[in-house]
Amino acid sequence: MFFGIFSTVLIACGLLPQYYEIYKYKEVIGISLLFMTIDALGGVFNDLSLAFKGDFDVIAGVTYSLVVVLDGGILLLALILNPLARRRRKRLAAESTAVPDAEAPAPSLGYDFGPGALEEVGGEKSSNVDNKKGEVEIETKDV
Incomplete structure (x- = not known):
């Protein structure tokens, strides 16, 4: 029972740094969304396997459900925040090229x-x- 609860805590702690990065950059960067989708589906199918079993293991169900919730949260944030960040970068790029600063040095073309x-x-x-x-x-x- 200890190892079941301890693994649940470790899984939650393992995904917290991703949520911090999302909060810091206001977008999902450096996380494979395909992997997160497959990981979440693994949690769903594991929950389903527990549901059709004779006796339901609550600790395993909580662990698998936590994976689904945390992975699903990252996927949902990617769907919401990444388009907003893309638009923000386009807007900032358009603003920086629209009004050149007379005191700033000319942009380097890499030559x-x-x-x-x-x-x-x-x-x-x-x-x-x-x-x-x-x-x-x-x-x-x-x-």
């Missing part, structure tokens, strides 16, 4: 024109930078 910036393995591209004038010459070699 670095420092000495040797375009040198790649195999010598496909190379660059020459004249630091005195600040001019850049780019040579591309066909392979």
